[in-house]
Amino acid sequence: MKSSLPVAASGPARDWGTELVMELNNTARHANSHLAIMGKPGVGKTQFLLKILTDIRVQSNFQTHFIYFDYKGDVVDNTRFLELARVQPFRLLQGGQSLPINPFILPAYDDQTINVSAREKSESFASINSKLGVVQKGALTEAIRAAYAKRAGSAAPYPDFPDVLDMATSAYEADDKNDDSLIEVLRDLSVFELFWRHGSEIAPIDRVSNRTMLIDVHAMPVLKELVAYLVIERLYKEMASLPDSPVTEGKRTIRTILVIDEAHNYLSQKNIFLQRIIREGRSKGVVVFFASQSPNDYQQKFFNFQELLEFAYIFQCDGVSANSVQDILGCNLS
Numbered sequence: 001m002k003s004s005l006p007v008a009a010s011g012p013a014r015d016w017g018t019e020l021v022m023e024l025n026n027t028a029r030h031a032n033s034h035l036a037i038m039g040k041p042g043v044g045k046t047q048f049l050l051k052i053l054t055d056i057r058v059q060s061n062f063q064t065h066f067i068y069f070d071y072k073g074d075v076v077d078n079t080r081f082l083e084l085a086r087v088q089p090f091r092l093l094q095g096g097q098s099l100p101i102n103p104f105i106l107p108a109y110d111d112q113t114i115n116v117s118a119r120e121k122s123e124s125f126a127s128i129n130s131k132l133g134v135v136q137k138g139a140l141t142e143a144i145r146a147a148y149a150k151r152a153g154s155a156a157p158y159p160d161f162p163d164v165l166d167m168a169t170s171a172y173e174a175d176d177k178n179d180d181s182l183i184e185v186l187r188d189l190s191v192f193e194l195f196w197r198h199g200s201e202i203a204p205i206d207r208v209s210n211r212t213m214l215i216d217v218h219a220m221p222v223l224k225e226l227v228a229y230l231v232i233e234r235l236y237k238e239m240a241s242l243p244d245s246p247v248t249e250g251k252r253t254i255r256t257i258l259v260i261d262e263a264h265n266y267l268s269q270k271n272i273f274l275q276r277i278i279r280e281g282r283s284k285g286v287v288v289f290f291a292s293q294s295p296n297d298y299q300q301k302f303f304n305f306q307e308l309l310e311f312a313y314i315f316q317c318d319g320v321s322a323n324s325v326q327d328i329l330g331c332n333l334s
Contacts, residue, residue: 031282034281036306037049040293053257054085064253067257068261070217071217071218073216076091088212099215104147117144125140161186165187225266236274239280259289260290264292267297278308
């Protein structure tokens, strides 16, 4: 897979319109296919990103998919991109549209699988919302377990967020506890109907890794990062169960791309599933693309993203040291 991209160059030493051939999946030349685009607002990061994604979709005969988180709301209205790349948009909190995804669907519904998933969900919520402490994490874990028990033996043995909210509020009432930040988050997830719920006219989708979706979260006052976290968790779980992606003539098949625009709003979150996709996704054909404002965004204390990004494109940036640019490009001043 190749992408022919116009290089926006300046100065007398370069010509405009120079073609750059980027072989993302060339296993002989590159350790992985993860990519980051950096630059201050207005320099063309998003348009550059959309060009790459459209090329990949067309050149793969639409067999390579992507999940795009749109934090600004400008991509979802780009009808030409949606048509050329054959993207299904989901406009959350707009016109009652929700994601046909149920984060509680599991490969099995035995006690151990449910317990592990419940603990992971509570850790996910706490990593996004600093107000959720040990007590709230324990309460959420128990509410999720109880919600699975409520649906056990049914044709759809998985709960939805209203189920979890019901279990949590019942437990709080039994203990004569006042509503807190946990109940607030669960109520928002239920009332806003961001995810699939029982009674929906359509069934929840079986897989996200074989869908090309644009998830527009710009209209959401809260929960942007949590929605992304839950979708990324689902993608990782699917990825872990996939066989290795085929390699033909030194080119590894890219199955799907996780795309996070305005990533500086998200990279500081301790998303263990995003980290695992970056570390383990190469052999599975799962790739991550970021767009953010600065190379500094990729140097988090808990995880150094830049070390695992094979491709980096830096547009005009403000307040960035030469050392940061050298580090992410893997070069030096000499």
